[in-house]
Amino acid sequence: MNHGVNGVALGVFVFFFLAVTAMGFLAARWRKAENEQSLDEWGLGGRSFGTWITWFLLGGDLYTAYTFVAVPAAIYAAGAAGFFAVPYTILVYPLIFTFLPRLWSVSHRHGYVTTSDFVRGRFGSKGLSLAVAVTGILATMPYIALQLVGIQAVLDVMGVGGSADSNWFVKDLPLLIAFGVLAAYTYSSGLRAPALIAFVKDALIYIVIAVAIIYIPIKLGGFDHIFAKAGEAFSATNPTTGKPRGALVPAEANQWTYATLALGSALALFMYPHSITATLSSKSRDVIRRNTTILPLYSLMLGLLALLGFMAIAAGVKVTNGQLAIPQLFEDMFPSWFAGVAFAAIG
Template sequence: MKDGVNTPALVIFILFFAAVTVMGFLAARWRKADNALHLDEWGLGGRSFGTWITWFLLGGDLYTAYTFVAVPAVLYGAGAAGFFAVPYTIIAYPLVFMFLPRLWSVSHRHGYVTPADFVRGRYGSKGLSLAVALTGILATMPYIALQLVGIQAVLDVLGVGGGNSSNWFVKDLPLFLAFAVLAAYTYSSGLRAPALIAFVKDTLIYLVIIVAAIYIPMRLGGYGHIFDAAGQKFATVNPATGKPLGSLISGPQAQWGYATLALGSAMALFMYPHSVTGVLASKSRDTVRRNTAILPAYSLMLGFLALLGFMAIAAGVGKGVTGFNAQLAVPQLFEDMFPDWFTGVAFAAIGIGALVPAAIMSIAAANLFTRNVYKDFIKPDATPAQETRVSKLVSLVVKVGALIFVLGMDKQFAINLQLLGGIWILQTFVSIVGGLFTRWFHRWALLAGWAVGMVYGTWKAYGIAAPTTKHFGGSSAEIPVVGQIGYIGLTAFVLNLVVAVVLTLVLRAAKAPEGADETTKADYTAEAGEPGVAEEKPLVAPAG
């Protein structure tokens, strides 16, 4: 572990950051919009991204900086439990292959910008749409904040942030500057900025992971030694609990928790509004289908990334340091094992890996507010230009809120809230995915099911204690009836679905009024170029 500022790494980090900043501002001239003051252009990039742009955009969106910090951190601290991230991303893509093309078609046919737009149009219910929108915003906010946690981990190890100064302004100045620049080019260029920067981010990430998976084991004596070191650590008994620190293989008592967490996370992945934003920016149904087929390549990378947690153990990262922050395990591993110049490249990959998803998340949250709160309830006659201006301003507010959130609160609290965000966003699954295949559910039943799932999930998570907190200390609890420990989000989802089914039967029997469905069967299979569906736009090279 090096003392002071790692100057060579910092210089490389700043150079990459400056390069993507320039790209962010130039993105406004890339695929230049016919009408920049329209949410289709600012918030969805003109709905014109092809297969490769969408692949990089979704990869940059779903595999965030926090993923690159947190997944190895879980393996570093607890072992096999952290590998749930690998099967859940594998499960997700066959699942979303079934419904994302349908969401693309109906959204392009009717000009839907958010998943809540679809819910309103499908069920004729602004109340249900508002519930979906607010859930999306609520679940996204801590997710944006956690991108800051990823950047802070890098700045801490570089020696220019975190605990390296007693002056709060000096300590957090790099973070302020990073997000000020992010806010500026997102405001200017909209979704085009993260789409263009995602090429750099994903290329750097793949480069760093490939080098790390080959070079670090060579220095540590091979993967056999790495797994032996991890096994020895996890076999050590924790004096406070009388149990081993972790395990290399999940035991029988952990299998329900592992399986339900993987399945629930897979179902929730494309319920997040930023995931939907990336999908709706695609230019055709085929683009969406192709991406669900090739995105699993990121899962292979994620598997190697997760192993960095075991490599950090074998390298002795944090050994003998009281209260070592596991979130710093990977950045510290890179600094200890790589030459300074390549450490800068690795840190740039993590830092840029925070900017891309943070930009998309802020745009998605702003679009939800604009379309499903501002337009539906405050100014129904808002013009497309007014919608775009409001969305731009709200995207700034969201970023500032995330910055204040992470600077003013304990980082562990932010992590726990993100876990809660996954529980919340899963409760929109019945309304969104169910609505893509059937109009059988009653809008009031869906709203009641959503409320039950939200209340149950929040209540159960609130009651979970952890060594550093009395509440929201995890996302797993005993499953009613089954009696095993499992993912709260999936249990809440099952309750949500049961309530929705039972109340739909009751309300249909009582002939309760149903909202008007503005969609038709043909809308769900519409292709690009058909009447009412935008034509594909020609590729235009970036200006400058």
């Protein structure tokens, strides 16, 4: 693995980072609110977002740096078990079609901003409301940490994440700067910032996936070769454990684990505070219904994205940390300038 700085990729990454930062701060003037001090305006964008803005915002909330890095990394490490993310994002949309429009109506009528507000109003219990709020915060903290892991993987592959010998501050400084800038423009612009940025981020992701799913298999000799190489790698015995590395198809003993993980994840996804915030920012129940019918486009993208794990194996990517597999694949396969675009999409 190359630990030198990829100047071209870093330059493209920095360009997009600065462009998104400028958009984040300018977002405060986008669809300018009459009363900017209102929690509805700051936290929910004035409950005014239409179908396409909500689609990009929810897509940006649900399909993140973690999705781009960790899902194919799980497939790179263990095989088809990592595909659990695909069925769970298919299962979730019929579920939310049944209850989210009603949740929106009640929250809109009574001015609820969070799930905790809704629980307080519905059940009249401060204790239950507090429990929901604390659970949401605790669940979101590791979720945010996963996003930072994804961004750190990109920085490491570009050569700006510090070496293994660097102290923690030097190693994490680029990440701390990025997180500080993100916090600043979110504080300044509220939900309008991620909503506006989602247009750029999601467009980049779709471009990168479309190119990767065509360009990389051509360079590797086609999908037959990719799956054959992955099958060989997974059937090889791990010298430490004495067991195969993984499987192209989950073994019968693991099928219930796979199924319950997919179902449990589907039930949990719209309990996350950021998912509900994006939902309540919609301007009508119909916006939510329409979004449940078009959000599966992201699931299609996710299925293609997951295949990158197999491609990393076929490309001979060797990393000690599986989270680096996909950024390293992009570094190895793409021209430096397009690797920078891919890293910007993740970051």
